[in-house]
Amino acid sequence: MQSVFKLTKYIKPYLLFAIIAPIMMVIEVSMDLIQPTIMQHIIDNGIADNDKPYVIKMFIFMVLCAVVGLLGGVGCGIYASKTAINFATDIRQDLYETITYFSNSNKDRFTLGKLITNITSDVEMLQRALLMLLKVFVRGPLTFIGAIVIVFITARELFPILLFVVPILALAIFFFTKLSGKLFLKVQEAVDGVNTKVQENLAGIRVIKAYNRKKHQIDQFTTVNGTLMKRNIHADQIIGILMPLTAFVVNIGIILALWLGAIKVENDTIEVGMILAFINYLMMIMGGLMSSSNVLMQIARAIPSANRIVEVLEEKPEIHNISNPIISSIKGEVTFENVSFAYNKNNEPVLKNISFRAKPGDTIGIIGMTGSGKSTIVQLIPRLFDADQGVVRIDGKPIAEYDLSTLRKAIGFAPQKATLFSKTIEENVKYGRDEATLEELIEALESSCALEFVEKFDDKEQHFITQGATNLSGGQKQRLAMARAFIRKPAILILDDTTSAVDSISEKRIQQAIANHFKESTKFIVSSKISSIRHADTILVLDDGCIVGKGTHEQLIATNEAYQEIVSTQVVRGGTLNE
Template identity: 60%
Template sequence: MQAVKQLGQFLAPYKFFTLIAPLLMVLEVTMDLIQPTIMQHMIDTGIANGDNAYVLKMFVWMIMSAVLGLVGGLGCSIYSSKAAINFASDVREKLYEKMMTYSAKERDAFTTGKLITILTSDVESVQRAFMMTLRIFVRGPLLFIGAVVIVFVTARELFSILLVIVPILIVAMYFFTKYSGVLYRKVQEAIDGVNTKLQENLAGIRVVKAFRREQQQVEQFGVQNDTLTKRFITAEQIVGVLVPFTMFIVNMGIVIALWLGAIKVEAGTLQIGVILAFINYLTIILNGLMSSSMVLMQIARALPSGERIVDVLNKEVAVKEAERALHTDIHGEVTFENVSYRYYETAEDVLKNITFSVKAGQTVGIIGKTGSGKSTLVKLLPRLFDPTEGRILVDGKPLKNYALTTLREHIGFTSQKAMLFSGAIEKNIRLGKEKATLNELQLALDAACASEFVDQLEKGMAHELSQGATNLSGGQKQRLALTRAFVRQPSILVLDDTTSALDSASEKHIQQAINDNFRDTTTFIVASKIASIQQADLILVLEDGEIVGQGTHQQLLQENEPYQAIYASQQKAGEQQ
């Protein structure tokens, strides 16, 4: 119920729609309930006595009640739709906003596939339940209660039939509703598995094709899909049994009513119109119970979805902003003091006691074997995650004291994998600086060696990129990622092995552009080649998450064995080429 209470806050802007929809439904139900009574009087008073004027009068009343019912029903549908759809839209927006604050730790805790399911399927399930509640859950109980009361007042001779049928139907509703909630929770979990496998395989489709593992991946997806299919079938079969079961009980009630009514009519204690009205009210009771049961089952299905939505909204974010965050300019002096980091509490440290200091405007090169912690180290700078131990200072102030927007506005960051988004090239570059002038965009393109291929495109910077920029080569994507970082003119520039797909001439051009255009920028360069960082003011040599050497290229070449080993292996490889 906590989930219902929290999600209910999203209804506040739509109180009018939420209130007017049930009121209009009350109007429709009232009109539906009086029509069998009007028909009863038409038969027993008008037709039985040959009073055509009375029959015509009742006919007009039936038409008027039908029109009013139509107005109520249409109005309820319109306003309930507005309330439910706007409610779901706000929930989706809030979910997405929350997901954007997640660090890798929170995303891994949920998995990407589950987050996609929550943002789409779960929100849709809650939306549908809310809409059905406004439309039908008001209608069902009112029809049921109203019909029972009217039968008790106008057809008390047949009321005993309801005393048998109604308890059976209510027990059946309770059982099916309770069991369906458990089953649909398992269905949502199976959808998570399908979405995770789908997202994973689509993202890695090139690897799958390169290793000719299409059939194996199809088989693995088939396992997930079979699980979803079986759970869906089980859930739908349970729900499907409810309709024929309730119809059977109601039909038995109708048969008993006709049999008992025939006896009472023959005895002269009951009129035919009363029997017809009772059968109509019995059908109304059925509709009321059936519609209520459908809503209850949808609510039972939506409750797990609501809980999953609230879990995402309430998930505590590891990277938090200080209460009185700093919004001052950043110059770029960086100090690491005994910094350690582990991805999970039970895991080993991937960074251990990292300590170094660099002045504003200097260049830091970071090198080491694969898995030594190079990328993890530079990801600490924009606070993609925070150190487990130790602290980082920027301009002498703790990194955590800066407002996240201020900190990240002063950092130009490029990751190992050049991530570009679908849309125009210019749109991708402007992610670095939204209000950049065309001249600034062109200068950044030139510095990143990207203008040489962008200028050759028919639409230039207006050229549309496909999803994942698959219509560009790896080197072209890297150069656009560099452009995006360069156009920001940041105080701190982080290049995480972003020239690996470039030729040596382009890499030298970019290095020279950094020297010429970013003299006041503190630059961190993660590289696998010493040639990429040998001009750096400070080089850090990492091994198993620890700094095993730091100094200039010449100092390390003379004094540091791990660096000497890397240099020797790369020199030998160069000679062989």
């Protein structure tokens, strides 16, 4: 319940709506409670005495009560919906903003499937709970208590029947409400599994098709989907017992009321109208208890969702600003001092005692075998991760002292996997700098050799990229990712193996554009190809997380065995390197 209280702050902006909705419901319930008493008077005083004017008067009064109740119910629905939907929207917004600040380790702890469930199913569960709380929970207890009070006042002879019916109903509702929270927590965990599997399969659909593993993945999804089905059925079957059980108890109460009422009528203790009114109030009591139980069960289902949401909202990103961070502009000097890093702190470090210095305007090439730590080095520069040991400095100051926004605005980063969004080409490239002009956009596209294919589209830079950029080739995606980095005109430019799917002619043109347009920028080029980094001012040769060679191409090819081995594997036709 503590998590629920923590989320009540999201109701405060809509507190007026949250107050009006129950008030309107009180009006509706009050009108409903009056109806059986009016009916009792019509039967006992109007029909029994053949007093038609009295019957008409009470009938008009009954219609007016029904109209007022209708207005109260409609008003409650409107204001309850406004409160619940705005409440859920604000939580969803904060969840999304929180997740965007998560580092990889934060995301790994929760898993993508669970985060998707948090922002969709869990938030929707809270929305439904609040909506029912404002609309139904006021109605249920008020109807229940009001009906009991009226029966006690107007039909005391039949009141003992309630002493039998109500405790049984209350105990049943308490038991099933408590049980529902446990059952639906397991259901939400099963939803996590389904979401995770769907996300994995959609992201890897091409691999699945290429390896003809469609049936295998369907079988795996069938397993998690079957788990969700079983937990849903189990939960619904158990909770489904409540309704027929309460109906059975109420029916017993009606039978007792008719039996006892018949005796009382025969003894002239009560009149027939009172029996009908009592049965109506008994049905109201059952309805009040049932609606209250539905709300309680919905709240019980929402509590695990609230716990999961609060857990995400209170998660502290591992990468964050210090107090009073540096916000001054960055020139681009980058220094690594004995830097070590491991993705899993229990495993061997991926980087071990990495040390080098890059002056503003320098080009640093990083090469090595797969898994040697090339990409990890450049991911430490924008603080996608923090070093476990040693210090990364920019312009002589520890990188952790910089404001994250200031730091990352000074960096143009094209990652190893080109990620594009389902927007136009212009919007994707301007993701690097929103305020860029059309001329700067064209220049960035030209520098990355993307303009040549962009101009072939009918709508050119307004060409829409589908989700996952499935309407572009690998090379086209890489070139647009580079354009996005280029348009920033950053102090530090990082290209992480961004030309692996680019032909050699285009690569040379991109290298020339970088040399012409980014003379003042510090450039980091990660590649497995010698041709991509051979002109760098300094080349770092990595092996198993360590720098095993450092120097120019000429120096390394003359003295470094690891570099020589890489060069020897990249000799092309004619016996020369692909320059």
